[in-house]
Amino acid sequence: MTDENLEIILKTISLNGKYINNKTAMYIETNKYSIKNKYIDQFIVLLDCNIRVGGLYIMGDFDLHFIIFDNFRGKKYLSNFLRSGFINKIRPTLKKASICNKDDSKKIKHLLKLANLKIKKDYNDW
Numbered sequence: 001m002t003d004e005n006l007e008i009i010l011k012t013i014s015l016n017g018k019y020i021n022n023k024t025a026m027y028i029e030t031n032k033y034s035i036k037n038k039y040i041d042q043f044i045v046l047l048d049c050n051i052r053v054g055g056l057y058i059m060g061d062f063d064l065h066f067i068i069f070d071n072f073r074g075k076k077y078l079s080n081f082l083r084s085g086f087i088n089k090i091r092p093t094l095k096k097a098s099i100c101n102k103d104d105s106k107k108i109k110h111l112l113k114l115a116n117l118k119i120k121k122d123y124n125d126w
Helices: 003-014 076-085 084-090 102-114
Strands: 018-020 025-033 038-048 051-059 063-068
Touching: 003 038, 003 063, 018 038, 025 084, 038 076, 051 076, 051 084, 051 102, 076 102
Parallel strands: none
Antiparallel strands: 018 025, 025 038, 038 051, 051 063
């Protein structure tokens, strides 16, 4: 999924989930079916006074994709959320995530460390 697609989803998804982290985020779960088995996609919309500032897409047990919208960057929304440990609570089987954007690899490594996730070396490293 591209950053642009994730941004569209996070800006338009219905906020009918559960508030988490003192209402700084909304947890939304959707069911998807793959050819071999069922898996769950989880979206977390990060909020500031009910304004959407970014979010995360937890892709089953496979990977994690996150984005903060341009005008909200640098305000620690993502860092604070990842530090909370909520990802581990809802998806304890997610242990690794990949770095797709090599330009931001240092920042992404830092964020994955905050979430207590290891870095996948390649897509065979599940």
